[in-house]
Amino acid sequence: MTRTPVNVTVTGAAGQIGYALLFRIASGQLLGPDTPIRLRLLEIPQAVKAAEGTAMELDDCAFPLLSGIDISDDASVAFDGCNVALLVGARPRTKGMERGDLLEANGGIFGPQGKAINDHAADDVRVLVVGNPANTNALIAQRHAPDVPAERFTAMTRLDHNRALSQLAKKTGVAVSEIRRLTIWGNHSATQYPDVFHAEVAGKNAAEAVNDEQWLADTFIPTVAKRGAAIIEARGASSAASAANAAVDHVHTWVHGTAEGDWTSAGVVSDGSYGVPEGLISSFPVTAKDGRFEIVQGLEINEFSRGRIDASVQELVDERTAVTELGLI
Ligand SMILES: NC(=O)c1ccc[n+]([C@@H]2O[C@H](COP(=O)([O-])OP(=O)(O)OC[C@H]3O[C@@H](n4cnc5c(N)ncnc54)[C@H](O)[C@@H]3O)[C@@H](O)[C@H]2O)c1
Numbered sequence: 651m652t653r654t655p656v657n658v659t660v661t662g663a664a665g666q667i668g669y670a671l672l673f674r675i676a677s678g679q680l681l682g683p684d685t686p687i688r689l690r691l692l693e694i695p696q697a698v699k700a701a702e703g704t705a706m707e708l709d710d711c712a713f714p715l716l717s718g719i720d721i722s723d724d725a726s727v728a729f730d731g732c733n734v735a736l737l738v739g740a741r742p743r744t745k746g747m748e749r750g751d752l753l754e755a756n757g758g759i760f761g762p763q764g765k766a767i768n769d770h771a772a773d774d775v776r777v778l779v780v781g782n783p784a785n786t787n788a789l790i791a792q793r794h795a796p797d798v799p800a801e802r803f804t805a806m807t808r809l810d811h812n813r814a815l816s817q818l819a820k821k822t823g824v825a826v827s828e829i830r831r832l833t834i835w836g837n838h839s840a841t842q843y844p845d846v847f848h849a850e851v852a853g854k855n856a857a858e859a860v861n862d863e864q865w866l867a868d869t870f871i872p873t874v875a876k877r878g879a880a881i882i883e884a885r886g887a888s889s890a891a892s893a894a895n896a897a898v899d900h901v902h903t904w905v906h907g908t909a910e911g912d913w914t915s916a917g918v919v920s921d922g923s924y925g926v927p928e929g930l931i932s933s934f935p936v937t938a939k940d941g942r943f944e945i946v947q948g949l950e951i952n953e954f955s956r957g958r959i960d961a962s963v964q965e966l967v968d969e970r971t972a973v974t975e976l977g978l979i
């Protein structure tokens with residue numbers, strides 16, 4: 651192997667998503683079978699030992715593409731030379747915590763990590779924020795990295811996208827591979843809007859294939875939007891393997907591109923498209939080419955969709971106002 655390894659930094663490496671994610675990155679599923687990887691794991695001091703245990707297991711897999719593993723509790727070390735940053739570690743909501751408390755606690759994590767990326771990462775750094783509230787955490791990190799192009803900061807809504815694909819495939823009786831052009835709009839929260847109006851199911855318009863607006867409104871949208879909570883209820887812990895899978899999908903698509911004629915969903919910095927205020931990190935339909943996401947332009951937004959997109963975007967505006975008032979951006 652002669653290529654220089656790509657530095658992939660994973661925060662929250664000792665957590666449950668970290669445990670599902672690291673082995674897939676090291677096996678080549680994130681960047682492809684020809685790209686050697688150096689893992690840089692960031693954890694809080696209390697969890698460094700657990701991260702060391704995971705690193706021992708990674709060693710024991712003898713992955714041919716894994717050129718080394720560094721573990722640190724110092725963001726300036728973990729992001730040094732970083733090419734791909736997966737910001738997974740976050741402060742979970744605990745009993746009695748209000749949304750503002752959660753935003754404040756996470757601002758204390760994502761602000762300094764954004765600054766460390768700004769000061770230490772490689773020029774081509776790409777950042778995916780997984781830790782919740784993912785869109786606003788991504789915004790906080792991006793605002794602390796003025797020297798990094800804003801478009802390099804993204805938030806994960808690929809899990810929502812994949813959930814929507816599966817639900818629609820089940821309803822219409824087709825394979826997920828036969829569905830294209832589905833969109834998640836807005837926030838990675840219960841207000842998100844999974845939109846089938848531009849989607850195709852086996853070459854046919856998805857809304858027409860479903861032909862059941864009540865199912866869309868009363869079953870499909872809430873099932874996708876509340877899936878995270880349903881998994882917590884069932885598993886007693888939030889989604890981990892599916893979240894790691896979506897992170898792998900997001901970065902793989904970002905680097906390798908979307909298929910001709912298709913698109914995916916990602917939280918990206920708004921350029922004002924579709925009435926989403928500029929600068930917000932909101933989920934859009936996006937294509938990827940040459941390592942860049944582009945918002946799909948020119949889609950007609952019907953009345954059913956407009957109100958739902960606006961409601962989720964308003965939640966993002968409110969979160970941005972809250973973190974501005976807290977002095978976090
Ligand atoms: N965007 C999505 O689709 C999506 C899906 C699932 C989960 N999530 C979110 O991902 C996050 C991680 O989930 P999890 O199940 O792995 O949680 P977890 O609690 O199992 O692990 C989180 C890890 O982050 C570490 N951590 C905390 N603060 C840190 C910091 N400042 N620097 C580095 N590491 C830090 C913790 O020590 C812990 O090991 C949560 O916020 C969860 O809500 C997002």
Ligand SMILES: O=C(O)C[C@H](O)C(=O)O
Nearest residue numbers: 782877878879881888889
């Ligand atoms: O961790 C959560 O709150 C849920 C998670 O974001 C998910 O969508 O599964």
